[in-house]
Amino acid sequence: MLINKEERLRNTELFVLDxxxxxxxxxxxxxxxxxxxxKAKAANKKIIYFTNNAxxxxxxxxxxxxxxxxxxxxxxxxxxxxxxxxxxxxxxxxEPVYLVGTPALEQSFAxxxxxxxxxxxxxxxSFDTTLTYKKLEVACDLIRNGAIFYSTHPDFNCPTENGFxxxxxxxxxxxxxxxxxxxxxxxxxxxxxxxLISELSGIPFNKTAIVGDRLYTDIALGKNNGILSILVxxxxxxxxxxxxxxxxxxxxxxxxxxxxxxA
Numbered sequence: 026m027l028i029n030k031e032e033r034l035r036n037t038e039l040f041v042l043d044x045x046x047x048x049x050x051x052x053x054x055x056x057x058x059x060x061x062x063x064k065a066k067a068a069n070k071k072i073i074y075f076t077n078n079a080x081x082x083x084x085x086x087x088x089x090x091x092x093x094x095x096x097x098x099x100x101x102x103x104x105x106x107x108x109x110x111x112x113x114x115x116x117x118x119x120e121p122v123y124l125v126g127t128p129a130l131e132q133s134f135a136x137x138x139x140x141x142x143x144x145x146x147x148x149x150x151s152f153d154t155t156l157t158y159k160k161l162e163v164a165c166d167l168i169r170n171g172a173i174f175y176s177t178h179p180d181f182n183c184p185t186e187n188g189f190x191x192x193x194x195x196x197x198x199x200x201x202x203x204x205x206x207x208x209x210x211x212x213x214x215x216x217x218x219x220x221l222i223s224e225l226s227g228i229p230f231n232k233t234a235i236v237g238d239r240l241y242t243d244i245a246l247g248k249n250n251g252i253l254s255i256l257v258x259x260x261x262x263x264x265x266x267x268x269x270x271x272x273x274x275x276x277x278x279x280x281x282x283x284x285x286x287x288a
Contacts, residue, residue: 046260052186110133122142122147126150148164150177151193238258247274248273258279
C-alpha cells in the first residue's frame with residue numbers, strides 16, 4: 026500500500042535535524058525551531074541533532090543548544106566526526122591517523138581511542154578553523170606517498186551570520202589539486218551516516234525524516250537512503266536552486282511549518 030508524503034510525515038517517529046542554517050544561524054537562534062523541538066518531543070517524536078560541521082565536538086554543541094534554549098541531550102547529538110571515527114574504529118582498528126582538524130575534533134577522536142600521528146598511513150581532513158600551511162604540507166606528502174585519504178564531510182562552505190566561510194570540501198579541494206587524490210567522504214549524504222542514525226535510534230528509514238537547509242547534503246541523505254526529506258529555506262538554499270533531480274519531499278519556509286503534522 027502506497028502512503029502519500031503527508032501521511033508519511035504524520036507517521037514520522039524520528040526527526041534528524043541539521044543545525045546551522047536549520048535551527049540557528051551562527052549565534053542567532055531561530056525561535057520557531059525551539060518551539061518545534063518542544064512540540065515534537067511532546068508528541069513523542071525522537072530528535073537527533075546531526076551536523077556535518079566536525080570542527081566542534083558533542084560537548085560544545087550540547088552547551089550551545091542548551092544556552093540557546095533547545096531541549097537536548099548529549100546522546101541526541103552526532104556529527105560527521107562521529108561517523109568518521111566509528112568507521113575508522115571498525116575498518117582500521119588500532120591504526121593512527123593524521124588529522125587536518127581542530128583541537129575539538131582531535132579530542133573527539135581521542136575519546137574513540139584514535140591516535141594522531143604525522144607518520145600515519147591514513148589522512149583525515151575536516152573543517153579546520155585552525156588550518157596551517159604545515160598541516161597541508163604534511164597531509165599532502167602522506168597522501169602522495171600512498172596514505173588513504175578520508176574526509177569527515179563534503180560541504181564547501183559553512184554559513185555564518187556574516188556570509189559563508191570555506192568548509193571541509195574546500196580544504197579537500199586544495200589537497201586534491203596538489204595530490205590528484207579524491208577522498209572518501211563521510212557525513213551527510215553518505216550511507217554510513219544513514220546507517221549509524223538508524224542503528225543508534227532503532228528507527229527504520231521509512232519512519233525517519235531529515236530536516237535541513239542544503240540540497241547536496243541534507244536532502245541528498247534522504248533521497249539516497251529512502252528517508253523523507255524536508256528542506257527549510259532558512260539557510261543556504263534558495264527556491265531557484267531546486268530542480269527535478271534534487272527536489273525534496275517538502276520545501277518549507279521554516280521548520281515550525283512541520284508542527285501541524287503532529288496533530
